[in-house]
Amino acid sequence: MNEMNKRIVVDDMLLTTDAPTTAGSKMLDGYMSLLEAEALTRAKAAEYTIGGKADVGEFSFDLLGETSYRGAIVQNGVLKNASAEIVASGDALAALCLDVNGTPRRAAAQYALVSVKPTYGRVSRYGTIPVACSGETVSVLAKTAGDCRALLDAIAGHDDKDGTSLPEELCNKVSEAVPVRRVALLKNFQADATVTEKIDAAIKEFTTNGIEVVEIDNEIFAAARTAWNVLMCAELCNNVSRYDGVKYGYRAENFSGIDELYTNSRTEAFGELLKTAILFGSETLSTENYMKVYDKCLRTRRVVCEEFAKIFSDFDALLLPACSTMTYTEKAIAENKHFVFEENLYTAPASITGLPAVVAGGVQLVGKAFSENALLDVAKILTKEAN
Amino acid sequence: MRYETVIGLEVHVELATNSKIFCSCSAHSFGADPNSHVCPACCGMPGMLPVVNKRVVDFGMKAGLMLNCDINRTTTFDKKSYYYPDLPAAYQTTQWFAPVAVNGVVEIETSKGKKKVRIKQIHMEEDAGKLVHDIREDTTHVDFNRTSVPLIEIVSQPDLSSAEEVEAYLERLKTLLRYAKVAECEMAHGTMRCDVNLSVRPEGSDKLGVRAEMKNMNSIEAIKRAIEYETARHIDAIENGTEVLRQETRRWDDIKGKSYAMRTKETAGDYRYFPDPNVMPVVIDDAWFNEIKSSLPEFPEVKRARYTEEYALSDYDAEQLTKSIALCECFEGAFEVTKNAKDSANWILSEVMTILNARKMTYDQLTLDGRALGTLILLVTGGKVGRANAKKILAAMFDDPTIEPEKYAEENGFVMSNDTGKAEAVIKAVIAADPKSVADFKGGKEKALMALFGKCMKELKGNCDPQTLRKLLIDEINKA
Structure with missing residues (x-):
């Protein structure tokens, strides 16, 4: 493979030592890290070259990156995603992203790309800007399932520097995954025609290729979203507390005393959606709310995991959308600023459980732990790749 | 009316591990240059992940067993959030929900006899950094050397009732933890720190009074003075209505010999504890537990x-x-x-x-x-x-x-010689050189013998059996 064919782009949630890492926030404008993300180091070791960095929304929990302090990328009133633009244009073979709240999966669906979010713990999170640590994973975005697989293989594996990193023998369990033969389809999901069209097409392709698709009903998904929003915002609130204007990053010019230094720096540097998430997360962790809200969501996470275990006792994968529509308009998010907390209905199940998910052909497949290679294999039917 | 003081202690002890609790920086920076024992992890830089130092858990278990605690076989770490410049990540990783050890007991002995002090829990946590105030420049510097140095906090039940008991309790903790070689426990070095929770109630009452938590005592003597001052302040408030007692945190000023209110319960921050998703629960299996148990002194x-x-x-x-x-x-x-x-x-x-x-x-x-x-x-x-x-x-x-x-x-020529010939030669020389002492001894002055003996021993560099030398010396004098 020549150099051009192994050029990748890295989203701005992964720390780099030769370029600033900002997490899309004014708070980290110009922040130069002393260390590099492990996933990036491993990609380089596998002879991938780094073409550059792609912008993200502020701490990357928005829809597609529209909350970046550099401004949203909008074309004809439609929201765009930086990593997906670069990969779709052919400027890079693939992108390494941090999937905090489904952004790379939504982007993959809307750009007809492939995204793989591996099993939690299989790729080291060392050197990724922490947001929702209990569910976020480094993921790969590319034009083909084969390219996703190759880059994922290069970055996966145990890392002593990440306490949640799985042992090597577990990481290697992906090679034992059984092929996908039976797929469950979530009934009555809410999505527009642009999405149902993709789902119908996927069902048709699967059926043609001898893969059985069976509709199931499950109430757990709405609860999974609510719980994920609580856990994500609480962890986010805690993780962004370190940006206080004292040690690095943005510092307000005017303040008197340490409390004002904190308050003014954070007030001036943080964007609106982030502030909303901080306030919400902070409330869920208060002594008054902890048991009522946060602890309940931790228990909900366990129930969601159990529900998935039940589904996977019958099926090899779950088919569902990655987004409710194939285009997000600027107008739509202006009308509903908290849209992302509804829209993550489709991405929250894999985020909260740590299960692998693959997006291809505009649809999402969630599988049991360590099934990402099997999911990528079946995704090739949708991308029309030779197996 | 007679009153009794009810005291519970929160004792922080620095564990004597080589490295910090979640990174590989050296934990020993006493006297080192500021910020010379730091890395991106203990400085709370984004993207660094904590990896638990197993030795810290070993030491936490040992401390728990020395204090007769039950060990939580699954012990977890939690985040405690607050803003302070010496806390770089704006949260401290500690143990809130499942501390390593619970329900212990320590026996102390005072002039009033023996007493059992119950231990509520022992939890492991990371230390914070230090602020250094420069008054001349009107600036404050932050030193992160101490950040993430492992600590245990030993929380007692309110079973103590006097400064004497507190001293005996602290001494007992020090002895037990030093026996297990898990900590130095030296208040002067800051490796043992103690917060005192104190309230006063009428003697015999089973209701607890209003509690004050006192901080900033840097020696056992300061702790004793703070307890005496605070007890008197509470009694004065109860009897004379000099002030309304509130549940609050107070700072001890040892120079002024007074305590000052820092914050009340109402103005205290909410620490928003929650399980740290980056630290997996630590499961202590039988093999590990038994290894620690059998290593106890x-x-x-x-x-x-x-x-x-x-x-x-x-x-x-x-x-x-x-x-x-x-x-x-x-x-x-x-x-x-x-x-x-x-x-x-x-x-x-x-x-x-x-x-x-x-x-x-x-x-x-x-x-x-x-x-x-x-x-x-x-x-x-x-x-x-x-x-x-x-x-x-x-x-x-x-x-x-x-x-x-x-x-x-x-x-170094410190071996005694059995060669009496050598000793005899020295004796002869000494006697010849000091006829006055010989005469004095013969005249009945015992002291004169000691002078001669000393000279001989010095010549022989101490390498002669004193009994033998003495006998040889007397024999020689008598011959002379």
Whole structure:
């Protein structure tokens, strides 16, 4: 493979030592890290070259990156995603992203790309800007399932520097995954025609290729979203507390005393959606709310995991959308600023459980732990790749 | 009315591990340049992940077992959020939901007899950094060397009722934790810190009074003064209505001898504890638990009883030796070689102690190898080295732990000679040179003999058995 064919782009949630890492926030404008993300180091070791960095929304929990302090990328009133633009244009073979709240999966669906979010713990999170640590994973975005697989293989594996990193023998369990033969389809999901069209097409392709698709009903998904929003915002609130204007990053010019230094720096540097998430997360962790809200969501996470275990006792994968529509308009998010907390209905199940998910052909497949290679294999039917 | 003071303690102890709790930075930075023992992880930089130092859990378990606690076989770490410039990530990783040890008990002894103090829990956590205020420049500097140094916090039940009991309790903790070699526990070094929760109630009442938590006492003496001051303040408020007592945190000013309110319960921040998703629960399996359990030392009392029974030491000697695990190990090492408990104990309690005192060292700072000491003792009892020279060798062994006593004695001319011919020659020379002393002795002045004896011993560099020398000297004088 020549150099051009192994050029990748890295989203701005992964720390780099030769370029600033900002997490899309004014708070980290110009922040130069002393260390590099492990996933990036491993990609380089596998002879991938780094073409550059792609912008993200502020701490990357928005829809597609529209909350970046550099401004949203909008074309004809439609929201765009930086990593997906670069990969779709052919400027890079693939992108390494941090999937905090489904952004790379939504982007993959809307750009007809492939995204793989591996099993939690299989790729080291060392050197990724922490947001929702209990569910976020480094993921790969590319034009083909084969390219996703190759880059994922290069970055996966145990890392002593990440306490949640799985042992090597577990990481290697992906090679034992059984092929996908039976797929469950979530009934009555809410999505527009642009999405149902993709789902119908996927069902048709699967059926043609001898893969059985069976509709199931499950109430757990709405609860999974609510719980994920609580856990994500609480962890986010805690993780962004370190940006206080004292040690690095943005510092307000005017303040008197340490409390004002904190308050003014954070007030001036943080964007609106982030502030909303901080306030919400902070409330869920208060002594008054902890048991009522946060602890309940931790228990909900366990129930969601159990529900998935039940589904996977019958099926090899779950088919569902990655987004409710194939285009997000600027107008739509202006009308509903908290849209992302509804829209993550489709991405929250894999985020909260740590299960692998693959997006291809505009649809999402969630599988049991360590099934990402099997999911990528079946995704090739949708991308029309030779197996 | 008579009142009683109800006291519970929160004692922070720095664990003596080599590295910090979640990164590989050295945990020992006492006296080091600011920010010379730091890395991106303990500075709270984004993207660094905590990896639990297993030794910290080992030490936490040992501390728990020494204090008769139950060990939580699944122990977890949680985040405690607050803003302060010495806390770089704006959260402290600590144990809130499942601390390593719970439900312990420690027995103390005071002038009023023995008492059991219940331990609520022991949790492991990371220390914060230090702020250094520069008054001349009107600036504050942050030193992160201490950030993430492992601590345990030992939380007692409110079972203490006087400054004397508090002192006995702290001394007991210090002894037990030093026995297990998990901590130095030196208040002057900041490796043991103590917050006092205190309330006052009418004697015999079963209702607790309004509680004050006092911080910033840097010595046992300061703790005692703070308890006395605070008790008096509470009684004054109750009896004379001088002020309304509130549940609050107070700062002790040892120079002024007063406590000042820092924050009340209402103005205290909410720490928003939640499980740290980056630290997996630590599961202590049977093998690990048993490994730690079997590594525990004998308790001081058990050792003391054994020393009087097994080694027939006096109560006094046994008590003195068991004050420090370092003394015990030195003694047991020496005994292994000498098989003589009395000699081994005497050497430690006299000669070793003399050097420790002269060098202003604590018992626990003793690193002398007991087996080497035993060898030295045998050289003396075997008549190979004189006692005065043995003391010189011992001092040298303090400076250089690699010294082998026998070899050192030979190399430095400290070996006693059996060659009486050499001694006789020296005696003859000394007598010839000092006829006055000889005459004095013959005239009945015993002291004159000592002068001659001393001169001879000096010439012989101490390498002659004193009894033999004395006999030879008298014989020679009588001949003359």
